[in-house]
Amino acid sequence: MPAQDIRHTDHRILVSAPAETLYRLVADVGGWPHLFTPTVHAERVDGDDRRERIRxxxxxxxxxxxxxxxxxxxxAARRVEFRQEVSQAPVASMTGNWTMNPAADGRTEVVLGHSFAAVGDSAPDLAWIDRAVDRNSRSELACLQEIAERHPGLDELLLSFEDTVLVRGPRAEAYEFIRRCELWPERLPHVARLELTEPADGIQQMVMDTRAPDGTTHTTESVRVCLPDRIVYKQTVLPPVMAAHTGAWTFEETAEGVAATSHHTVVLRAEAVPALLGPDATLEQARAAVRAALGANSRTTLEHARALVESGEGPKTGPGSGPGR
Known part of the structure; x- marks a missing residue:
């Protein structure tokens, strides 16, 4: 049997930041969605800080x-090695590593290496994987450089918060209200338009026009992953003041009812704050404004979900839909 055609690539970048800082950013896979442009959602499935399984x-x-x-x-070596355990076609196998090597000039050289093969050794599929690896590696290294070089001020730019509404009704119906986002223009006062496509089971891509209190609208685009216990998302087209926005809708059954919660993580663009709030505006004011705007829309969505579910006229689940989808 002929040997499988395995392709090897290395991508490199010099970053003006300590190797330890870069290692921590790469090691924290849960932070990848608001760090790396290509990543929609990432999570540790099991393991610890030395060996882990991630999705x-x-x-x-x-x-x-x-x-x-x-x-x-x-x-200690500032190195992360990875091997895809479950790949998606056309990828047959994928391994690689991140290494952070201190350079003589005080910067750090980050090397991202990959070794991969295509299903059936298909030349077109191997070329497809090569393009994807090249595009994502260049994007990830550029994002890593941007975040790491402004890392001392990152805490001021990063904003995480959540809002919860108690729904006294079936968890599945609260979940369905959020999943059936194509109905939001009929159900939510702040959604003027929403276009939804579902390219794969559990994957939703949406274009939404959101109406502000002053009557103006702005357009955002998002990708959502509908998991059995929650719906996670990442905005791919953002308002100018945001460098990244990720979030989740979760549904926890309690003795009083279902705690439906909207979670947000935002990375602000400091340079865009004056255009949003005026030339003398501070980052703290921008954090408060973004928190208020996103929180208001989330709470409105959750309150409308609560009202519909508790009325007994909430969305019903059926085969192929709902939390078991």
Missing amino acids: IWAFANGEVRTWTSLRELDP
Whole structure:
């Protein structure tokens, strides 16, 4: 049997930041969605800070793909090795590593290496994977450089918060209200238009026009992953003041009812704050304004979900829909 055609690539970048800072950013896979442009959602499935299994949803050549990887983390060597455990066609296998090497001039050289093969050794599929790896690697290294070089001020730019509404009704119906976002223009006062496509089971891509209190509208685009216990999302077209916006809708059953919660994580663009709030505006004011605007829309959505579910006229689940989808 002929040997499988395995392609090897390395991508490199010099970053004006300590190797330890870069290692921590790469090691924290849960932070990848608001760090790396291609990553929609990433999470640790099991393991610890030395060996872990992770699952990732990310863009590859414009398509949202998902895979499961095993990672070995070595903080002393500032190195992370990975191997895809469950790949998605056309990828047959994928391994690689991140290394952070201090350079002589005080900067750090970050090397992202990949070794991969295509299903059936298909030349067109191997070329497709090569393009995806090249595009994503260049994007991820550029994002890593941008975040790391402004890392001392990152805490001021990063904003995370949540809002919860208690729904006294079936959890599945609260979930369905959020999943059936194509109905939001009929159900929510702040949604003027929403276009939904579902390129794969559990993957939603949406274009939404949101109406502000002053009557103006702005357009955002998002990708959502509908998991059995929650719906996670990433905005891919953002308002100018945001560099990244990710979030989740979760539904926890309690003794009093279902705690439906909207979670947000935002990275602000400091340079865009004056245009939003005026030339003398501070980052703290921008954080408060973004928190108020996003929180108001989330609470409105959750309150409308609560009212519909508790009225007994909430969305019904059926085969192929709902939390078990």
